[in-house]
Amino acid sequence: MKNFAIIGVGGYIAPRHLKAIKVTDNQLIAAFDKNDSVGVMDNYFPDTDFFTEYERFDRHIEKRKREGTKIDFLTVCSPNYLHDAHIRFGLRYGADVICEKPLVLNPWNVAALRDIMQETGKTIYTILQLRLHPVIIALKKQVEKETINKIHDVELTYITSRGKWYYTSWKGDVSKSGGIATNIGIHFFDMLTWIFGAVQENVVHVHTHDRAAGFLQLEKARVKWFLSINADTLPVEIKNKGIRTFRSITMDEKEIEFSEGFTDLHTLSYQEILAGNGFGLEESLKAIEIVHHIREAQPIGLQGSYHSLAALPLSDHPFNSKTLTQKHYNTLT
Numbered sequence: 492m493k494n495f496a497i498i499g500v501g502g503y504i505a506p507r508h509l510k511a512i513k514v515t516d517n518q519l520i521a522a523f524d525k526n527d528s529v530g531v532m533d534n535y536f537p538d539t540d541f542f543t544e545y546e547r548f549d550r551h552i553e554k555r556k557r558e559g560t561k562i563d564f565l566t567v568c569s570p571n572y573l574h575d576a577h578i579r580f581g582l583r584y585g586a587d588v589i590c591e592k593p594l595v596l597n598p599w600n601v602a603a604l605r606d607i608m609q610e611t612g613k614t615i616y617t618i619l620q621l622r623l624h625p626v627i628i629a630l631k632k633q634v635e636k637e638t639i640n641k642i643h644d645v646e647l648t649y650i651t652s653r654g655k656w657y658y659t660s661w662k663g664d665v666s667k668s669g670g671i672a673t674n675i676g677i678h679f680f681d682m683l684t685w686i687f688g689a690v691q692e693n694v695v696h697v698h699t700h701d702r703a704a705g706f707l708q709l710e711k712a713r714v715k716w717f718l719s720i721n722a723d724t725l726p727v728e729i730k731n732k733g734i735r736t737f738r739s740i741t742m743d744e745k746e747i748e749f750s751e752g753f754t755d756l757h758t759l760s761y762q763e764i765l766a767g768n769g770f771g772l773e774e775s776l777k778a779i780e781i782v783h784h785i786r787e788a789q790p791i792g793l794q795g796s797y798h799s800l801a802a803l804p805l806s807d808h809p810f811n812s813k814t815l816t817q818k819h820y821n822t823l824t
Contacts, residue, residue, distance in 0.1 A: 493517040493765070494561060496552060496586070498577050499568030500541070501526040504591055508566050509535040511761035520560065523548035552584060562586045571674065572667040575600050582611045589616045589764060593677045594775040596669045597783055601776050608772065616769040620756035621682040623763070626749035630742070631686045634711060643687065643742050645714045647679055648800065652722035652735035658700070665786070671703045672785040676718045679740075680707075681778035687712035690781060695788040696797040697805075704801035705785060712742075717798040724803055 495512050499505060501524035509532065512519050519536040522529070527543050542548035552562060565581030567574055567590040575595045581588040582604075594617045595601060608615060621627050634643070653662075661667040668674045684690065688710025695705040702719040717724075722735055729737045740747045763769050793802055 493563040495519045495564045495566055496521040496523075496548075496562050496581075497566040497568060498523050498548075498580075499570070499591075500524045500532065501529045502568045502570075505568045506531050506534075507757035508568055508589075508591075508761075511758040512536075512566070514758050515761050515765055517564075517765075520555065520562070521548065521551055549580075556584065564589055567591060570661045570667055571596060571669055572661070575604070578604060578615055579607060582607050582613045582615070585611065585613065587614045587616065589618070589761070589769075591618055592681075592775070593669060593673050593779060593782065594772070595779060596673065598776065598780050601772060601779060605772060615772045616764045617771070617775045618757060618760050619678065619681050619685075619770045619774060620760055621678050622685055622770065623756050623759050624749055626747065627682055627686070630747060634686055641711065643712045644744070645683070645687070645712045646739070646741045646798065647683070647714060647716040648737065648739040648798070649675065649679060649717070650719045650721075650725050650737045651675055652725065653720040657720060663700070669782060670698070670786050671701070671718050671720065672698075673782040675720065676703070676716070677778045677782050679716070679718075680781045681775070683707065683712070683714055684709060684777045684781070687714070689777070693781060693784050693788070694795065695785050695790045696793060696795075697801045698785065698788070698790045699805055701806060702803075703785060704798045706796050706798075707781070713796065715796060715798040717800040719800070721806055723806065724800060 495517055497505065497508060497519060500522040509519070513535045519539045521540045521542070522532065523542045523545060525543055529541060532539060532541065540551060542551060556562065562584060563586060565584070565586045565588050567577045567581070567588060569577050571593055574590055574593070578588050578590055594615070595604065604615060657663050662674055690707060690709060692708035693705070695703070697704040701721040702717070702724060704717040707714040707716065722730070725735070725737055760769065
């Protein structure tokens, strides 16, 4: 049985981590979140010590360490821009770290974490759950078995509608979330490069507060992609059903159906990590490089090979101001 602590236990993704810790027969001895709406913990670890102040959480972890209770793993589910600092916190306390994606916002943050890993002898793991999805694994094997150097035509569409709250939260601040491509797309970019190889060209056609679209030339695929949090971009037939999320990946005009099988992928990720087979720092780097380039690139508009949804009218929102958007981008460190 391993001892876990978690930072960000009040967030959207935290229950999947709580379940994974519980199902793998480990214990959670401390949890932190600045918000106290964490009643979900009662379903998994009602006796866990909980803190709303980082300093008290820090002190508690130090106290338990001196008493002989070692933290084996720190799980990080905090806002994206804090991942780097919280990973360092865990490493310096002598714990291995399991961090939600994106691991960090910028490629150079990976290099710095690599140094701290070497200094501490501890390991950083990230959750790349699509690599564990049976359909995605089968697709990768299919592409690997091809006897000819075929270049596939791939189209990725992911629309997950968000309300006005999104822009008030840290997720609506590019300096904290990394923007649309980072916040909702990084696991798809990881999946695509895992299957189809390294990036040869990365073009951005559209990038606003609520959507992004572009083109990736990979070793084995030409990829048109579109990401959005705006319900107005949903296909009419999906919108008419009252559904607010649409996910589609096609390869050579054939749909890759993987809408099922997501429920237990975090638990499977933990099982692999605990068995010594998790995805580490280096596996996360390619996707981080892709989304960083998207964030920094100047959109070229509707030129070249672009996703059909990139041509949808832009919504009226103050973040469509180039000056304001650029101001947010420039704050990234």
